[in-house]
Amino acid sequence: MTDERVTQLPTPVWRRDFPYEAASEEEVTRREFARYLVLGAGTIAVANVGIAVWTQLRTINTGEPRALVALTDVAIGEPFLFRYPNKNDPAILVRLADREVVAFSQKCTHLGCVVYFEAGQDRWHCPCHEGNFEARTGRVISGPPTRPLGRIDVEIRDDGQIWALGKPQ
Numbered sequence: 001m002t003d004e005r006v007t008q009l010p011t012p013v014w015r016r017d018f019p020y021e022a023a024s025e026e027e028v029t030r031r032e033f034a035r036y037l038v039l040g041a042g043t044i045a046v047a048n049v050g051i052a053v054w055t056q057l058r059t060i061n062t063g064e065p066r067a068l069v070a071l072t073d074v075a076i077g078e079p080f081l082f083r084y085p086n087k088n089d090p091a092i093l094v095r096l097a098d099r100e101v102v103a104f105s106q107k108c109t110h111l112g113c114v115v116y117f118e119a120g121q122d123r124w125h126c127p128c129h130e131g132n133f134e135a136r137t138g139r140v141i142s143g144p145p146t147r148p149l150g151r152i153d154v155e156i157r158d159d160g161q162i163w164a165l166g167k168p169q
């Protein structure tokens with residue numbers, strides 16, 4: 001004859017402290033759990049790609065026209081840092097010749113590091129992964145970036161100021 005008694009295990013301490021029970025808590029299989037993980041990771045990956053695409057496609061040439069700095073305050077071959085179109089958008093201009101000025105977003109188009117002007121090399125340089133861009137056009141010369149720097153249209157006006165032109169009228 002077999003022993004028909006069922007041994008009652010004591011309630012674990014954690015169950016007493018957190019007495020939450022769900023009717024289906026025993027029904028989540030390992031396969032379903034893995035599916036949730038894959039779905040969650042996939043959703044995060046898609047969101048990241050979307051943010052990256054939005055960042056890449058966003059043009060920075062959309063601010064209001066605004067005076068940036070007096071031409072006489074920028075020496076030839078010297079950069080000038082400013083924010084455009086918003087205070088969160090670092091930008092940089094350089095006076096290449098007496099009446100020639102170019103300006104770009106300071107964010108590298110690879111992974112967003114800050115670019116610097118290298119006067120001796122006549123280029124913009126990103127130290128993060130050795131990306132290089134042409135001084136006048138912002139076109140990629142070498143390194144991992146595939147897109148040119150975001151250009152900000154500027155002009156020297158009769159008031160002696162360098163102006164960001166903003167949106168085309």
Ligand code: FES
Pocket residue numbers: 108109110111112113126127128129130131143144145
């Ligand atoms: S972030 Fe500029 S080259 Fe990678």
